[in-house]
Amino acid sequence: MAETNSQFPRSLEGVRESLGQQSGSNRALLLMAPLLAFELLVFVVPFFILLRISFAEESSDLVYAEGTWTLEAYSSVLTSDLLWSIVGFSFLLGVVVTVLSVLIGLFYAYAIWRSTGLVKSLLLFSVVLPLLTTLVIRTYAFNPLLAPSGTLNELLLSLGLISSPIQFVPGTVGVVVGQLYIVLPYAVLAIYSVLATMDWHVVEAARDLGASRPRSVLEVVVPQAMPGIIVAAVISFAWSVGAYAAPDLLSGNITFAMQVEGLMLSDMRYPLAAAFSVVMLLLMLASIAIMFTLLNRLGGEFELA
Amino acid sequence: MSSNLRRERLETAAFRAGYLALLALMLLPLLVVVVTSFSGTGRLAFPPESYSLMWYVEFLDSVRWLDAFTNSIVIGVGTALVATLLGVMGAFGQEIDDGSLGSILAPLVLIPLLIPPVILGITLLMYFNEVGLRGSYASIVLAHTLWATPLVYFVMRSVFSRFDWQQLDAAQDLGAGPVQSFVHVVLPNVKHGIFVGGLLAFIISLQEFVMALFLSTPSTETIPVLAWTEIRQALDPMVSVVSTFLIVISVVGILLAVVATNLEWLSKQLS
Structure with missing residues (x-):
């Protein structure tokens, strides 16, 4: 202040x-x-x-040695197999969650756009309310639902669909579901805000000209919603790659955010944590740039067709 | 033709089932939270084995949770004040600006939202260590303001863009000073927007936890931070009680915002 x-x-x-x-x-x-x-x-x-x-040297009594210049932290980040496997898992989580979030987000935003009255308010409310509750709450609720002794497993067991409980949590399914729940509201709102400005008559015209409903959505709605889809993809990706709460509570694997938190708060290795963050940020920026270009081209092609 | 019709009816049914299922799934985790808060046992299970209010009684007896509640409110109000002041002034300035400075303002304000909170938390922790703000309320307020300001700013940009600026010129032609004309001409037209922006900033701060986790100390820890440390030790229904309070605050917030924006709409219709 x-x-x-x-x-x-x-x-x-x-x-x-x-x-x-x-x-x-x-x-x-x-x-x-x-x-x-x-x-x-x-x-x-x-x-x-x-x-x-x-770029500073590590120090044994302070968190880093002031006034020193070295590339040590970067070389230890770039040569560590452990850190690279963590980066790999973070990016895998980011990609999987982004794809699901954009697809489901598009569907849900379309449903909100097409509905009216009370249903529309209810659908919007279901997106805004999770958005306004803390990550911690949004994440831990999946524990009693997905744990081996949880609600879903008991349901599946009593229906006779499985013979022994499946461990969703902690596990990859759990972390994907948890992280998806965190980013989906943002994706829906980003896509919906673009759809809301769109003219329904264009879609109607395509249908009158003989396009089936799935086709009219794919070739008319999707290209026009591309700005919203890009925002949704970028947000989902950036936050899932950097996810902290969901992996920590629901996954057996370690992500970048958990590792860097340990480096900072437990090990007090500031230069290494800083270098790891810088490398991660650069990798993320590069992936977002690639994603942006790809999606833009996709939108362009659809417009030409 | 009839096969076409049947297919369309099937598509409609599938579409409706799809979004209703999603609706249920979106609300399910929140339902789990609220229902488990009334659990009668120490195990977090859904649905609970028995129901009671014992965890609510325990919450009201717990000094640590109540302190965290106070911290959350102090930091939330602080964030709402700073973010609203910065966001409203910035958006207003950009509205009457004719230079190029405004064009770098929007991306600069927006970027922090796209950076993973863990990286922001690390960066700010290192920074506040350097400038000696570590462990203060101010450090968390400033961090949360970084996320809350973009929201206030963009809400106000859209509110100001709907304002009839000739009214301001008219007031100034009639001899009103800059402050006077803002208070009497602009403010009455945008006050609901300011309220909604401030409310959003408050809720953002109330729910943010990654940055707060890095920046808080035991004496400044907020509700989400305490909830997080508790969850990692043992998953008991106390967390659900706290979460239920946070959900209720958010629902009240949404209702207030809806009322405020509808009032705004209503006052426009009447004038």
Whole structure:
């Protein structure tokens, strides 16, 4: 807080001096200055510090050795088989959850778009309510449902579909379901916000011209919803790759976020944690760029067809 | 023709069954939380073996949970105030801005939402260590503001874009100062938007836990952080009690926001 406040008068003075009495833009800059100062001080500067610490040497008594420059942390990240397998699992989780989240999100958003009245409100409510409850709650509820002695297994056993309980939790099924539940509301809303601006008559026209219903959705709705689908995919992917709560509670495997938390809070190896974060962030940015290009091309092709 | 009709009817039925099943699945985990909070035993099972209010009694007796509740409220209100102030001013400034500074503001405000909270938590923990804010309420408020501000900002952008700016010019032509004209002309038209933005910021802060986990100390831990540490030790229905309170707060929040936005709509229709 103190930084934001002390920064504010200074930038305010600077704005006044440089712009003189041009009142309109002067006032605009003055109004935006606190937000800019905040983003600079609480977001941009901290990332440069993270970057700096990733190049520092480890130290036995402090969390890192100040004023040192080394690539040690990066070389230990890049040569560690353990860390690469963790990265692999994180990305696998990210891809699987993203695909499911976009497909189910598209279906659910379409259902919201097509429904009216009470059903529409109920469907929207079912998306917004989980969004507003904490990750912790959204995740642990799957434990009594999916555990070997949980509700689903008991149901399947009593129906005679399985002979012995299946361990969904802790396991890959559990973590995928849990993480999907975390990101799905965002995906639905991102796609729905685009669909809401769309004209239903276009789809109707396609059907009048003989397109079947699945085909009209695939060739008319999907391309137009592409901006929403891209946002949904990027959000689902970014948050699932960096997932922390769901893997920790529901999975037997370790993800990037859990590993880096251990490095930070238990082992106090700041440079290694910082370097691992930087590498992960770069890998994520690269994957998002690839995903963005692919989806954009997909949308473009559909438009031409 | 009739086979076509039958197929369409099948498709409609499958479509409806699909989204109703999803609806049930979306609400199921929340139902599990609320129902298990009334459990009569120490085992977290759904449906519970017996029902009682014992975990609610225990919650009200627990100093640690009540402290965490206070912390959550303090941090939530702090986040709502800072994020609303920054977001409203920023969006208003961008609305009357004619320069290019505004165009870098939107992406800059948005990016923090796309970065995994664990990375943000690490980054801010290192930073607050450097500047000596570690362990304070302010560190968590600032971290949560990073996530809450984009929401306030984008809500206000859409609210301001619907405002008739000639009213502001008219007020200023009539001799009102910048502050006076904002308070008397702009504010009455956008106050519901500000309320919804602030409410969203409060709820974001109330539910956020990864950044809070990194930044909090035992004296500043919030409800989700305490819930998390408890869950990792033992899964008992106490967590469900706390979660039920959080769900109720969120539902009340949604209702308030719906009322506020409908009032806004209503006042537009009447004027």
